[in-house]
Amino acid sequence: MTGLPVMRRILLVIFLAVVVMYGILLWKTNVFLLPPTAIQRKTGLETCKLEPPFASLLKGQQIYPFLCVNDFMKVALFNGNDKIELPYGIKRAESYFHLALSRLHNCGLFSEDDGVFCRRCVVVGNGGVLRNKTLGKKIDSYDVVIRMNNGPIIGYEEDVGKRTTFRLFYPESIFSDPINYDPNTTVVLLVFKPHDLKWLWNILSGHKINTNSFWKKPALKMIYKANQIRILDPIIIRKTAHEWLQFPTKFPRKEKPKHPTTGLIAITLAFHICSEVHLAGFKYNFTDRNSSLHYYGNETMSEMIENGYHNIIAEQTFLKLLIDKNFVISLT
Template sequence: MRRILLAIILAAGVMYVILHSNLWRTNDSWLPPTDTEKKDQLMPCTLKSNISAILKVHKLNPFLCSNNFLAVSRLNGNNRIELPYGTMRAEKYFQLALSRLQNCGIFGEEDRSSFCKKCVVVGNGGILRNRSLGEAIDSYDVVIRMNNGPVVGYEEDVGRRTTFRLFYPESVFSDPVHYDPKTTAVLVVFKPHDLKWLWDLLSGQRSIKTNVFWKKPAMQMIYKSDQIRILDPALTKITAHDWLHLPTKFSKLEKPKHPTTGLIAMAFAFHICSQVHLAGFRYNFSDRNSSLHYYGNDTMSLMIQNEYHDIAAEQKFLKELMDRNLVVNLTEE
């Protein structure tokens, strides 16, 4: 009788191990977290189910980590797609750049107590001029900006705070006047040279190739290495294919179209925030001479001529989100 009981207990134990292992493999959060991830737990407040279904937003660490980069790439299918939306044939460049970063956490230690974040994504549109939204923008838990949209000198209209700033080599600040110690700078990777550029800057390389970029990139990094993160290309892929339904392949005669950094910032926001509001995302296509940005003298004619983004598709998508009350646009008239 004892032998039978022992056999039953052993069999139950084996079954438990098998089932537990299978659950770990099928759960999208099974990968061992880094120390920083343990603090964050990667579990923001759950979005409403209809938002998750419509926007294809599922639990995903938006930042790549050096210790499990290859495993995460396989899990998300990134290892089967080349840049800009995957990692295939660029693994060594990702690993080089990641080796120079200290962590991949989402929020700082002082912020980790709550993930029910109300966020605002601040675009660089000229619609922000003279709107005096600075105080309202600063009142959000998280303020997300992109590229080289300045804060200094424009505080009344765009606020002072920046929690995250998404950038690529050609769009990042190089003047230390724009440095903010409380900002996390997030690299959006489009080509292997972007990663090589980051590694070169953080390694103190003096000679950096610039002819591989569409315009001269920053030649110094004003952010410290512990402030820098690398965005998982899976988020850019969601933005391009699930949101905008951009083609997955382009002919040699076509210029590939990619999402704007602003829309990628929105996808990022929906992964870390419980509420997402927008500001500065409206463009006036009817007036070619209207201001493109809230800063500088560029006009809408530049955006109309742009062949790398489908701005009409993005504006249509944003309108659908607002019509469904999934986002609030602070600059919608």
């Protein structure tokens, strides 16, 4: 009879040990950092055994970057997005997010069977430094090519390549001419105001677009199919602004709020889905106000310098830190 309590103690110790080991395993795989409904979705880093050089920036966090209609509220509660208004949260805009997401047919990241385990990614900025660099073939050799806004490809293939995996945009910067359509591109909406979500809902529903609430005329037609469109989780932009650029959560009344550029947000996205990140087209010449701002068009650096919406100095300082620490490699 005395052997029974001893056996129970042994079984209890074994059970507790198993629970502890299981907890450690979950912690190491970052499952505790994902809301329950998002565990099934993978960012792509799970399949790679190599630790990315920028791992210390992520602080063990594993964020699925795109919102899904069936659980975006649970994800928002988990990430704290429910307590923050746009542009970096969803508070007071929940109904707009639901409307827009309900028109999308997919919230996936990569195909489950694409066979790529450690993705090499290149984020292609629109900087004039890309001109005459003939990096096109090099850019196309990466597993993932991330571009932004309406940076054109046609006519610039030798310098910027042909492939696009993800293209980040907002309503005022998305292509509207069908000549730029690419069936292999996933376009990702960055939401800064409720009207961005209403725009997406209206344009996919065939409704008339009200252009009054945009800083310049948005696209009036969508050249991409609904299954090619995603909505970026605001937490990605929030990490860029508050953790990496150290922007305050509230700006003084007399100071115009600063927000990250699409380019830096694209780099943040890359850090959450890639094991290796390279950059092209992110260098600017601040000493010459007449130098080319983009690899296309006639805009000059003076327009970037005078832009009060971004803090370009802070971004260039952060990019230099990334390069100096070998977190990323710059091709330009």
